[in-house]
Amino acid sequence: MKSVQVTGVGTTAVVDVPTPEVGPTDVLVRMRACGICGSDTFYISIGGIPPRQGETPLGHEPAGEVAQVGADVTGISVGDHVVINPIASRKGMIGSGGPGGALSEFLLIPDAVLGTSLAVIPDHIPFAVAALNEPMAVARHAVNRTQPKPGDKVVIFGAGPIGLGAAISYKRSGVGHVVVVDVIPSRLEKALAIGADAVINSAEENVVERLTELHGAGATAMGHPRPDTDIYLDAAGVGVVIDTALAAAKHRATLGIVAVHKKPVPVDFGAVLGSEVNIVLSMGYPTEIFEVTKDIVAEWEKFALIVSDEFDFADVQQALALAGTPGAADKVVVTFS
Known part of the structure; x- marks a missing residue:
């Protein structure tokens, strides 16, 4: 699969990496949208996050569609539309120094638990709006x-x-x-x-x-x-x-x-x-990551106004450049065809 990584100070690349293997307690999500955060541009400016300096996967504002479900996972089905808690896994935060980032074609959710790792959203919510879940938390x-x-x-x-x-x-x-x-x-x-x-x-x-x-x-x-x-x-x-x-x-x-x-x-x-x-x-979202999901579902049209720019994953470098230009855009979201 293709994944965006910080490759050095001020540089990123779309690289080919193995698609994650799904264990019995894991869920694999096909990414459909991912917002770009100011912290992403910061990680780029410093060349990544140790111990993955120079190869830090980016993206921690994900929304997607469940592609595979481990045998021991309950309450989640293939095809479910989901938002994800990027700090839930003990194995590393998504897109902030952990082994995976949401600016990738697929994202592994290890030890997936409904309501802790991810939450199911109605199919009518646009993925670009659902990707606001993390910053709105x-x-x-x-x-x-x-x-x-x-x-x-x-x-x-x-x-x-x-x-x-x-x-x-x-x-x-x-x-x-x-x-x-x-x-x-x-x-x-x-x-x-x-x-x-x-x-x-x-x-x-x-x-x-x-x-x-x-x-x-x-x-x-x-x-x-x-x-x-x-x-x-x-x-x-x-x-x-x-x-x-x-x-x-x-x-x-x-x-x-x-x-x-x-x-x-x-x-x-x-x-x-x-x-x-x-x-x-205030920092982060100790309990709010899925509390805010209910707000987004209820008033997604209002939240949709927060998205200022959408880019296809094929143009992710252009999206990162725009997001990293002060004053050029308010909220950039990358979508996956």
């Missing part, structure tokens, strides 16, 4: 970490895939109002299309003033005026977001951080002491 975990309550007023900084996924999850959790902040008009239009109640272009508007207009007036413990926003979520990863959120936070507001910050962000804790702000960080 990241977004769902970020939402869960902020512990939203019905009626809460939320602002999300960053209208990329994680921010948009979080917006859908917040709305499904029953919050009262969701605002999305970004500087790119097309992203803000997409945020409204997936269900955000309002958007703010931070390049053109004062975020704090606009939040006060949208969410009403709140205050710190000392009575200093603040927007009445309950939850701030950083899905952008730039220091000004942290500065803005902490300066705007009312008494006991929550700041969630799911974005990867590549530079240290200084915080004046004395200045925010009176807000008693709750700061929570």
Whole structure:
């Protein structure tokens, strides 16, 4: 079969590798779609992940069709459409340093267990949308970490895939109002299309003033005026977001951080002491990988808007190049004919 591997610093290749053999507890999935993540482009930039430096298989956002089922596996049948937990296997994470990657024609799921390793999805869900399951689980975990309550007023900084996924999850959790902040008009239009109640272009508007207009007036413990926003979520990863959120936070507001910050962000804790702000960080998806699957099945048309570019596997190098170009695309998904 053909598989995409990191072959050196800044280089990838489509290589021929043996199709995996299926043991009695394994499932073999014919890949039908795989998203490209920012971490994929990072792995390329450093030449792969030890101990597979120079030959790291790529792809950890998979959706596919079951091709073979081991004799001891129950609840899974050939032909089932599935999404996959890339961190479930004890034998190595899929596409993140393990022996297999989802940017391959086939993917072996060792010790496959329904509901732990993979989940079956309805046949009408497009595979390109199903491939969002993994990043949307990241977004769902970020939402869960902020512990939203019905009626809460939320602002999300960053209208990329994680921010948009979080917006859908917040709305499904029953919050009262969701605002999305970004500087790119097309992203803000997409945020409204997936269900955000309002958007703010931070390049053109004062975020704090606009939040006060949208969410009403709140205050710190000392009575200093603040927007009445309950939850701030950083899905952008730039220091000004942290500065803005902490300066705007009312008494006991929550700041969630799911974005990867590549530079240290200084915080004046004395200045925010009176807000008693709750700061929570979010990484991965301890329990959310198939929790979010239900959301995708229920509202797949909204999630479909998150996919900005689709490429056939034959053009995977072009897809990787686009995904690795800052600002060129929001979410690139590779599909398999």
